[in-house]
Amino acid sequence: MKDADQSKQLATFAGGCFWCMVKPFDELPGIVSVVSGYTGGRTENPTYEDVGTETTGHAEAVQITFQPELFPYERLLELFWQQIDPTDPGGQFHDRGHSYRTAIFVHNEEQRLKAEASKRALQDSGRFKRPIVTEIVPAGLFYPAEDYHQNYYKTHRREYNLYREGSGRDDYARRNWNNRKDKEQLRRRLTELQYRVTQNNETEPAFQNEYWNNDREGLYVDVVNGDPLFSSEDKFDSGTGWPSFSKPLDEGLIRKEADLSDGQVRTALRARLSKSHLGHLFHDGPEPSLLHFRINSASIRFIPMEDLEREGYGRYSMLFSRRN
Incomplete structure:
Protein backbone atom coordinates (compact mmCIF):
# COMPACT_ATOMS: atom_id res chain seq x y z
CA MET A 1 0.00 0.00 0.00
CA ASN A 178 -20.83 -20.16 19.12
CA ASN A 179 -21.47 -23.85 19.74
CA ARG A 180 -21.51 -25.77 23.00
CA LYS A 181 -17.73 -25.74 23.39
CA ASP A 182 -17.64 -21.97 22.82
CA LYS A 183 -20.43 -21.51 25.36
CA GLU A 184 -18.53 -23.54 27.95
CA GLN A 185 -15.42 -21.40 27.48
CA LEU A 186 -17.49 -18.25 27.76
CA ARG A 187 -19.18 -19.47 30.93
CA ARG A 188 -15.77 -19.88 32.54
CA ARG A 189 -14.79 -16.33 31.57
CA LEU A 190 -17.98 -14.48 32.58
CA THR A 191 -19.82 -14.23 35.87
CA GLU A 192 -23.02 -16.23 36.16
CA LEU A 193 -25.14 -13.08 35.74
CA GLN A 194 -23.12 -11.88 32.74
CA TYR A 195 -23.58 -15.25 31.07
CA ARG A 196 -27.32 -15.42 31.70
CA VAL A 197 -27.89 -11.91 30.40
CA THR A 198 -25.66 -12.07 27.31
CA GLN A 199 -26.35 -15.67 26.27
CA ASN A 200 -29.83 -16.44 27.62
CA ASN A 201 -31.44 -13.03 27.00
CA GLU A 202 -32.20 -12.44 30.67
CA THR A 203 -32.65 -9.01 32.28
CA GLU A 204 -30.82 -8.05 35.45
CA PRO A 205 -32.65 -6.40 38.39
CA ALA A 206 -33.32 -2.66 38.15
CA PHE A 207 -31.31 -0.44 40.51
CA GLN A 208 -29.26 -3.49 41.54
CA ASN A 209 -26.67 -3.47 38.81
CA GLU A 210 -23.23 -1.98 38.39
CA TYR A 211 -23.69 1.00 36.09
CA TRP A 212 -27.25 2.30 36.44
CA ASN A 213 -26.03 5.39 38.34
CA ASN A 214 -22.43 5.53 37.12
CA ASP A 215 -21.65 9.14 36.17
CA ARG A 216 -17.93 8.85 35.35
CA GLU A 217 -16.63 9.72 31.89
CA GLY A 218 -15.57 6.85 29.70
CA LEU A 219 -16.58 4.06 27.33
CA TYR A 220 -18.89 1.10 27.77
CA VAL A 221 -17.64 -1.89 25.80
CA ASP A 222 -19.03 -5.33 25.00
CA VAL A 223 -18.20 -7.56 27.97
CA VAL A 224 -17.68 -10.52 25.62
CA ASN A 225 -15.40 -9.17 22.89
CA GLY A 226 -14.53 -5.60 23.88
CA ASP A 227 -16.26 -3.78 21.04
CA PRO A 228 -16.86 -0.12 22.02
CA LEU A 229 -20.65 0.26 22.19
CA PHE A 230 -21.62 3.37 24.17
CA SER A 231 -20.12 6.58 25.54
CA SER A 232 -20.81 8.35 28.81
CA GLU A 233 -21.43 11.43 26.67
CA ASP A 234 -24.70 9.83 25.53
CA LYS A 235 -25.73 8.37 28.90
CA PHE A 236 -28.80 9.82 30.63
CA ASP A 237 -30.85 9.13 33.74
CA SER A 238 -33.95 7.34 32.52
CA GLY A 239 -35.23 6.63 36.00
CA THR A 240 -35.60 2.95 35.10
CA GLY A 241 -32.69 1.62 37.14
CA TRP A 242 -30.66 0.47 34.14
CA PRO A 243 -27.89 2.31 32.25
CA SER A 244 -29.54 4.22 29.41
CA PHE A 245 -28.09 5.88 26.33
CA SER A 246 -29.52 8.12 23.62
CA LYS A 247 -27.39 6.48 20.90
CA PRO A 248 -24.61 3.93 20.39
CA LEU A 249 -21.09 4.85 19.37
CA ASP A 250 -21.69 3.18 16.01
CA GLU A 251 -25.00 1.83 14.74
CA GLY A 252 -23.09 -0.82 12.80
CA LEU A 253 -22.15 -2.65 16.00
CA ILE A 254 -25.75 -2.95 17.24
CA ARG A 255 -28.41 -5.27 15.84
CA LYS A 256 -32.12 -4.77 16.46
CA GLU A 257 -34.46 -7.77 16.69
CA ALA A 258 -38.15 -8.29 17.36
CA ASP A 259 -38.77 -9.59 20.90
CA LEU A 260 -42.17 -11.11 21.62
CA SER A 261 -41.23 -12.73 24.93
CA ASP A 262 -43.19 -12.30 28.16
CA GLY A 263 -46.30 -11.28 26.26
CA GLN A 264 -44.73 -8.00 25.15
CA VAL A 265 -43.81 -6.51 21.79
CA ARG A 266 -40.36 -4.99 22.10
CA THR A 267 -37.17 -4.35 20.16
CA ALA A 268 -34.25 -6.31 21.57
CA LEU A 269 -30.68 -5.06 21.17
CA ARG A 270 -27.85 -7.45 20.38
CA ALA A 271 -24.15 -6.85 19.82
CA ARG A 272 -23.61 -7.54 16.14
CA LEU A 273 -20.28 -9.36 16.32
CA SER A 274 -20.42 -11.15 19.67
CA LYS A 275 -24.18 -11.77 19.29
CA SER A 276 -24.64 -10.97 22.97
CA HIS A 277 -27.98 -9.77 24.29
CA LEU A 278 -27.60 -6.17 25.47
CA GLY A 279 -31.05 -4.87 26.36
CA HIS A 280 -33.97 -3.16 24.62
CA LEU A 281 -34.72 -0.07 22.56
CA PHE A 282 -37.52 2.30 23.57
CA HIS A 283 -38.74 5.62 22.23
CA ASP A 284 -39.08 7.62 25.42
CA GLY A 285 -35.57 9.05 25.50
CA PRO A 286 -34.32 12.65 25.29
CA GLU A 287 -34.96 15.03 22.40
CA PRO A 288 -34.50 15.17 19.51
CA SER A 289 -34.40 11.44 18.65
CA LEU A 290 -36.37 10.15 21.66
CA LEU A 291 -34.28 6.98 21.41
CA HIS A 292 -33.63 5.11 24.65
CA PHE A 293 -31.09 2.27 24.52
CA ARG A 294 -31.74 0.53 27.85
CA ILE A 295 -28.76 -1.73 28.49
CA ASN A 296 -27.97 -4.38 31.08
CA SER A 297 -24.87 -3.57 33.12
CA ALA A 298 -23.96 -7.26 32.93
CA SER A 299 -23.54 -7.05 29.15
CA ILE A 300 -21.02 -4.20 29.20
CA ARG A 301 -17.75 -3.19 30.85
CA PHE A 302 -16.93 0.39 31.75
CA ILE A 303 -13.50 1.86 30.90
CA PRO A 304 -12.82 5.22 32.58
CA MET A 305 -11.58 8.03 30.38
CA GLU A 306 -8.14 8.03 32.04
CA ASP A 307 -7.65 4.32 31.19
CA LEU A 308 -8.63 4.46 27.51
CA GLU A 309 -5.09 4.71 26.16
CA ARG A 310 -3.78 1.92 28.37
CA GLU A 311 -6.61 -0.42 27.35
CA GLY A 312 -6.25 0.23 23.62
CA TYR A 313 -9.12 2.69 23.15
CA GLY A 314 -7.04 5.88 22.98
CA ARG A 315 -8.65 6.96 19.72
CA TYR A 316 -11.87 7.64 21.65
CA SER A 317 -10.28 10.12 24.06
CA MET A 318 -11.36 12.99 21.81
CA LEU A 319 -14.98 12.30 22.75
CA PHE A 320 -14.45 13.64 26.21
CA SER A 321 -13.73 17.31 25.63
CA ARG A 322 -14.67 18.46 29.10
CA ARG A 323 -11.35 17.28 30.57
CA ASN A 324 -9.16 17.53 27.48
Whole structure:
Protein backbone atom coordinates (compact mmCIF):
# COMPACT_ATOMS: atom_id res chain seq x y z
CA MET A 1 0.00 0.00 0.00
CA LYS A 2 1.20 3.57 -0.61
CA ASP A 3 2.32 5.52 2.45
CA ALA A 4 -0.05 8.37 1.56
CA ASP A 5 -2.99 6.04 1.82
CA GLN A 6 -2.22 4.27 5.09
CA SER A 7 -5.52 5.44 6.59
CA LYS A 8 -7.31 3.14 4.14
CA GLN A 9 -6.34 -0.34 2.99
CA LEU A 10 -7.75 -3.13 0.86
CA ALA A 11 -8.68 -6.64 1.93
CA THR A 12 -9.84 -9.24 -0.59
CA PHE A 13 -11.58 -12.48 0.34
CA ALA A 14 -13.16 -15.31 -1.64
CA GLY A 15 -15.78 -17.16 0.36
CA GLY A 16 -18.11 -18.77 -2.14
CA CYS A 17 -21.11 -16.84 -3.44
CA PHE A 18 -20.26 -13.15 -3.15
CA TRP A 19 -23.89 -12.30 -2.39
CA CYS A 20 -23.36 -13.85 1.04
CA MET A 21 -19.98 -12.24 1.71
CA VAL A 22 -21.05 -8.58 1.68
CA LYS A 23 -23.49 -8.29 4.58
CA PRO A 24 -21.17 -9.70 7.30
CA PHE A 25 -18.68 -6.86 6.69
CA ASP A 26 -20.94 -4.06 5.50
CA GLU A 27 -21.64 -1.02 7.68
CA LEU A 28 -19.21 -1.95 10.42
CA PRO A 29 -17.10 0.89 11.88
CA GLY A 30 -14.07 1.46 9.71
CA ILE A 31 -15.52 -0.34 6.69
CA VAL A 32 -15.60 2.16 3.83
CA SER A 33 -16.99 -0.12 1.12
CA VAL A 34 -17.54 -3.77 0.20
CA VAL A 35 -17.52 -4.55 -3.53
CA SER A 36 -18.47 -7.87 -5.13
CA GLY A 37 -16.29 -9.00 -7.99
CA TYR A 38 -13.96 -11.49 -9.59
CA THR A 39 -10.25 -12.13 -9.03
CA GLY A 40 -7.55 -14.81 -9.07
CA GLY A 41 -8.02 -15.82 -12.72
CA ARG A 42 -6.32 -15.39 -16.05
CA THR A 43 -8.85 -13.53 -18.21
CA GLU A 44 -9.51 -9.79 -18.39
CA ASN A 45 -12.85 -8.17 -17.65
CA PRO A 46 -14.74 -11.36 -16.83
CA THR A 47 -18.52 -11.39 -16.55
CA TYR A 48 -20.74 -13.38 -14.22
CA GLU A 49 -21.52 -15.77 -17.07
CA ASP A 50 -17.81 -16.15 -17.90
CA VAL A 51 -16.88 -17.03 -14.34
CA GLY A 52 -19.78 -19.44 -14.11
CA THR A 53 -18.34 -21.55 -16.93
CA GLU A 54 -15.38 -22.45 -14.67
CA THR A 55 -12.93 -21.64 -17.49
CA THR A 56 -11.57 -18.25 -16.41
CA GLY A 57 -9.83 -19.28 -13.19
CA HIS A 58 -11.51 -16.43 -11.35
CA ALA A 59 -13.25 -16.74 -8.01
CA GLU A 60 -16.23 -14.78 -6.78
CA ALA A 61 -14.82 -12.47 -4.14
CA VAL A 62 -15.35 -9.29 -2.17
CA GLN A 63 -12.91 -6.41 -1.93
CA ILE A 64 -13.15 -4.38 1.26
CA THR A 65 -11.82 -0.88 1.70
CA PHE A 66 -11.24 -0.40 5.42
CA GLN A 67 -9.58 1.81 8.01
CA PRO A 68 -7.29 -0.43 10.07
CA GLU A 69 -7.26 1.92 13.07
CA LEU A 70 -11.01 1.38 13.45
CA PHE A 71 -11.29 -2.21 12.23
CA PRO A 72 -7.93 -4.02 12.11
CA TYR A 73 -7.09 -6.59 9.45
CA GLU A 74 -6.92 -9.28 12.14
CA ARG A 75 -10.60 -8.73 12.92
CA LEU A 76 -11.48 -8.92 9.24
CA LEU A 77 -9.77 -12.30 9.16
CA GLU A 78 -11.69 -13.50 12.21
CA LEU A 79 -14.95 -12.48 10.60
CA PHE A 80 -13.97 -14.07 7.28
CA TRP A 81 -13.33 -17.50 8.84
CA GLN A 82 -16.76 -17.44 10.46
CA GLN A 83 -18.50 -17.08 7.08
CA ILE A 84 -17.02 -20.12 5.32
CA ASP A 85 -16.23 -23.82 5.47
CA PRO A 86 -12.43 -23.57 5.25
CA THR A 87 -12.06 -27.35 4.92
CA ASP A 88 -13.96 -27.67 1.62
CA PRO A 89 -11.72 -27.67 -1.51
CA GLY A 90 -14.60 -28.08 -3.96
CA GLY A 91 -16.67 -24.95 -3.37
CA GLN A 92 -18.88 -23.60 -0.62
CA PHE A 93 -22.05 -25.23 0.64
CA HIS A 94 -24.38 -25.95 -2.30
CA ASP A 95 -22.26 -23.85 -4.71
CA ARG A 96 -19.71 -26.17 -6.26
CA GLY A 97 -16.74 -25.49 -8.47
CA HIS A 98 -13.42 -23.63 -8.58
CA SER A 99 -15.08 -20.22 -8.85
CA TYR A 100 -16.63 -20.79 -5.41
CA ARG A 101 -13.34 -21.70 -3.70
CA THR A 102 -12.15 -19.92 -0.59
CA ALA A 103 -9.04 -17.76 -0.60
CA ILE A 104 -7.39 -14.82 1.12
CA PHE A 105 -5.79 -12.50 -1.43
CA VAL A 106 -3.11 -10.53 0.42
CA HIS A 107 -2.04 -7.06 -0.67
CA ASN A 108 1.31 -6.86 1.13
CA GLU A 109 3.73 -8.82 3.27
CA GLU A 110 2.14 -7.67 6.51
CA GLN A 111 -1.22 -9.06 5.43
CA ARG A 112 0.39 -12.32 4.36
CA LEU A 113 1.99 -12.82 7.77
CA LYS A 114 -1.22 -11.98 9.60
CA ALA A 115 -3.29 -14.26 7.34
CA GLU A 116 -0.91 -17.17 7.80
CA ALA A 117 -0.87 -16.68 11.57
CA SER A 118 -4.66 -16.54 11.64
CA LYS A 119 -4.98 -19.70 9.55
CA ARG A 120 -2.42 -21.53 11.69
CA ALA A 121 -4.21 -20.52 14.91
CA LEU A 122 -7.53 -21.71 13.55
CA GLN A 123 -6.09 -25.07 12.55
CA ASP A 124 -4.37 -25.48 15.94
CA SER A 125 -7.59 -24.63 17.78
CA GLY A 126 -9.11 -28.00 16.88
CA ARG A 127 -12.37 -26.36 15.84
CA PHE A 128 -12.27 -28.29 12.55
CA LYS A 129 -11.33 -31.95 12.32
CA ARG A 130 -10.30 -31.76 8.68
CA PRO A 131 -7.35 -29.68 7.36
CA ILE A 132 -7.98 -26.06 6.45
CA VAL A 133 -7.52 -25.73 2.70
CA THR A 134 -8.22 -22.02 2.20
CA GLU A 135 -5.39 -20.57 0.12
CA ILE A 136 -3.40 -17.46 0.95
CA VAL A 137 -2.20 -15.95 -2.33
CA PRO A 138 -1.00 -12.55 -3.61
CA ALA A 139 -3.78 -10.22 -4.69
CA GLY A 140 -4.04 -9.50 -8.41
CA LEU A 141 -6.43 -7.47 -10.50
CA PHE A 142 -9.92 -7.27 -9.05
CA TYR A 143 -12.83 -6.82 -11.45
CA PRO A 144 -16.03 -5.41 -9.90
CA ALA A 145 -19.09 -7.47 -10.74
CA GLU A 146 -22.11 -6.15 -12.59
CA ASP A 147 -24.35 -3.64 -10.77
CA TYR A 148 -27.01 -6.33 -10.30
CA HIS A 149 -24.69 -8.21 -7.94
CA GLN A 150 -23.66 -5.26 -5.76
CA ASN A 151 -25.27 -5.10 -2.30
CA TYR A 152 -27.57 -7.93 -3.32
CA TYR A 153 -28.72 -8.45 0.27
CA LYS A 154 -30.21 -4.93 0.19
CA THR A 155 -31.50 -4.70 -3.37
CA HIS A 156 -33.02 -8.20 -3.54
CA ARG A 157 -33.81 -8.85 0.11
CA ARG A 158 -36.37 -11.63 -0.39
CA GLU A 159 -34.31 -13.50 -2.96
CA TYR A 160 -31.18 -13.13 -0.84
CA ASN A 161 -32.85 -14.48 2.30
CA LEU A 162 -34.26 -17.47 0.43
CA TYR A 163 -30.93 -18.19 -1.22
CA ARG A 164 -28.95 -17.91 1.99
CA GLU A 165 -31.36 -20.08 3.97
CA GLY A 166 -31.30 -22.76 1.29
CA SER A 167 -27.52 -22.73 0.93
CA GLY A 168 -26.84 -24.26 4.34
CA ARG A 169 -24.33 -21.54 5.19
CA ASP A 170 -26.09 -20.40 8.37
CA ASP A 171 -26.67 -23.94 9.64
CA TYR A 172 -22.98 -24.66 9.22
CA ALA A 173 -22.02 -21.48 11.09
CA ARG A 174 -24.31 -22.36 13.99
CA ARG A 175 -22.74 -25.81 14.31
CA ASN A 176 -19.17 -24.59 14.19
CA TRP A 177 -19.24 -21.17 15.83
CA ASN A 178 -20.83 -20.16 19.12
CA ASN A 179 -21.47 -23.85 19.74
CA ARG A 180 -21.51 -25.77 23.00
CA LYS A 181 -17.73 -25.74 23.39
CA ASP A 182 -17.64 -21.97 22.82
CA LYS A 183 -20.43 -21.51 25.36
CA GLU A 184 -18.53 -23.54 27.95
CA GLN A 185 -15.42 -21.40 27.48
CA LEU A 186 -17.49 -18.25 27.76
CA ARG A 187 -19.18 -19.47 30.93
CA ARG A 188 -15.77 -19.88 32.54
CA ARG A 189 -14.79 -16.33 31.57
CA LEU A 190 -17.98 -14.48 32.58
CA THR A 191 -19.82 -14.23 35.87
CA GLU A 192 -23.02 -16.23 36.16
CA LEU A 193 -25.14 -13.08 35.74
CA GLN A 194 -23.12 -11.88 32.74
CA TYR A 195 -23.58 -15.25 31.07
CA ARG A 196 -27.32 -15.42 31.70
CA VAL A 197 -27.89 -11.91 30.40
CA THR A 198 -25.66 -12.07 27.31
CA GLN A 199 -26.35 -15.67 26.27
CA ASN A 200 -29.83 -16.44 27.62
CA ASN A 201 -31.44 -13.03 27.00
CA GLU A 202 -32.20 -12.44 30.67
CA THR A 203 -32.65 -9.01 32.28
CA GLU A 204 -30.82 -8.05 35.45
CA PRO A 205 -32.65 -6.40 38.39
CA ALA A 206 -33.32 -2.66 38.15
CA PHE A 207 -31.31 -0.44 40.51
CA GLN A 208 -29.26 -3.49 41.54
CA ASN A 209 -26.67 -3.47 38.81
CA GLU A 210 -23.23 -1.98 38.39
CA TYR A 211 -23.69 1.00 36.09
CA TRP A 212 -27.25 2.30 36.44
CA ASN A 213 -26.03 5.39 38.34
CA ASN A 214 -22.43 5.53 37.12
CA ASP A 215 -21.65 9.14 36.17
CA ARG A 216 -17.93 8.85 35.35
CA GLU A 217 -16.63 9.72 31.89
CA GLY A 218 -15.57 6.85 29.70
CA LEU A 219 -16.58 4.06 27.33
CA TYR A 220 -18.89 1.10 27.77
CA VAL A 221 -17.64 -1.89 25.80
CA ASP A 222 -19.03 -5.33 25.00
CA VAL A 223 -18.20 -7.56 27.97
CA VAL A 224 -17.68 -10.52 25.62
CA ASN A 225 -15.40 -9.17 22.89
CA GLY A 226 -14.53 -5.60 23.88
CA ASP A 227 -16.26 -3.78 21.04
CA PRO A 228 -16.86 -0.12 22.02
CA LEU A 229 -20.65 0.26 22.19
CA PHE A 230 -21.62 3.37 24.17
CA SER A 231 -20.12 6.58 25.54
CA SER A 232 -20.81 8.35 28.81
CA GLU A 233 -21.43 11.43 26.67
CA ASP A 234 -24.70 9.83 25.53
CA LYS A 235 -25.73 8.37 28.90
CA PHE A 236 -28.80 9.82 30.63
CA ASP A 237 -30.85 9.13 33.74
CA SER A 238 -33.95 7.34 32.52
CA GLY A 239 -35.23 6.63 36.00
CA THR A 240 -35.60 2.95 35.10
CA GLY A 241 -32.69 1.62 37.14
CA TRP A 242 -30.66 0.47 34.14
CA PRO A 243 -27.89 2.31 32.25
CA SER A 244 -29.54 4.22 29.41
CA PHE A 245 -28.09 5.88 26.33
CA SER A 246 -29.52 8.12 23.62
CA LYS A 247 -27.39 6.48 20.90
CA PRO A 248 -24.61 3.93 20.39
CA LEU A 249 -21.09 4.85 19.37
CA ASP A 250 -21.69 3.18 16.01
CA GLU A 251 -25.00 1.83 14.74
CA GLY A 252 -23.09 -0.82 12.80
CA LEU A 253 -22.15 -2.65 16.00
CA ILE A 254 -25.75 -2.95 17.24
CA ARG A 255 -28.41 -5.27 15.84
CA LYS A 256 -32.12 -4.77 16.46
CA GLU A 257 -34.46 -7.77 16.69
CA ALA A 258 -38.15 -8.29 17.36
CA ASP A 259 -38.77 -9.59 20.90
CA LEU A 260 -42.17 -11.11 21.62
CA SER A 261 -41.23 -12.73 24.93
CA ASP A 262 -43.19 -12.30 28.16
CA GLY A 263 -46.30 -11.28 26.26
CA GLN A 264 -44.73 -8.00 25.15
CA VAL A 265 -43.81 -6.51 21.79
CA ARG A 266 -40.36 -4.99 22.10
CA THR A 267 -37.17 -4.35 20.16
CA ALA A 268 -34.25 -6.31 21.57
CA LEU A 269 -30.68 -5.06 21.17
CA ARG A 270 -27.85 -7.45 20.38
CA ALA A 271 -24.15 -6.85 19.82
CA ARG A 272 -23.61 -7.54 16.14
CA LEU A 273 -20.28 -9.36 16.32
CA SER A 274 -20.42 -11.15 19.67
CA LYS A 275 -24.18 -11.77 19.29
CA SER A 276 -24.64 -10.97 22.97
CA HIS A 277 -27.98 -9.77 24.29
CA LEU A 278 -27.60 -6.17 25.47
CA GLY A 279 -31.05 -4.87 26.36
CA HIS A 280 -33.97 -3.16 24.62
CA LEU A 281 -34.72 -0.07 22.56
CA PHE A 282 -37.52 2.30 23.57
CA HIS A 283 -38.74 5.62 22.23
CA ASP A 284 -39.08 7.62 25.42
CA GLY A 285 -35.57 9.05 25.50
CA PRO A 286 -34.32 12.65 25.29
CA GLU A 287 -34.96 15.03 22.40
CA PRO A 288 -34.50 15.17 19.51
CA SER A 289 -34.40 11.44 18.65
CA LEU A 290 -36.37 10.15 21.66
CA LEU A 291 -34.28 6.98 21.41
CA HIS A 292 -33.63 5.11 24.65
CA PHE A 293 -31.09 2.27 24.52
CA ARG A 294 -31.74 0.53 27.85
CA ILE A 295 -28.76 -1.73 28.49
CA ASN A 296 -27.97 -4.38 31.08
CA SER A 297 -24.87 -3.57 33.12
CA ALA A 298 -23.96 -7.26 32.93
CA SER A 299 -23.54 -7.05 29.15
CA ILE A 300 -21.02 -4.20 29.20
CA ARG A 301 -17.75 -3.19 30.85
CA PHE A 302 -16.93 0.39 31.75
CA ILE A 303 -13.50 1.86 30.90
CA PRO A 304 -12.82 5.22 32.58
CA MET A 305 -11.58 8.03 30.38
CA GLU A 306 -8.14 8.03 32.04
CA ASP A 307 -7.65 4.32 31.19
CA LEU A 308 -8.63 4.46 27.51
CA GLU A 309 -5.09 4.71 26.16
CA ARG A 310 -3.78 1.92 28.37
CA GLU A 311 -6.61 -0.42 27.35
CA GLY A 312 -6.25 0.23 23.62
CA TYR A 313 -9.12 2.69 23.15
CA GLY A 314 -7.04 5.88 22.98
CA ARG A 315 -8.65 6.96 19.72
CA TYR A 316 -11.87 7.64 21.65
CA SER A 317 -10.28 10.12 24.06
CA MET A 318 -11.36 12.99 21.81
CA LEU A 319 -14.98 12.30 22.75
CA PHE A 320 -14.45 13.64 26.21
CA SER A 321 -13.73 17.31 25.63
CA ARG A 322 -14.67 18.46 29.10
CA ARG A 323 -11.35 17.28 30.57
CA ASN A 324 -9.16 17.53 27.48
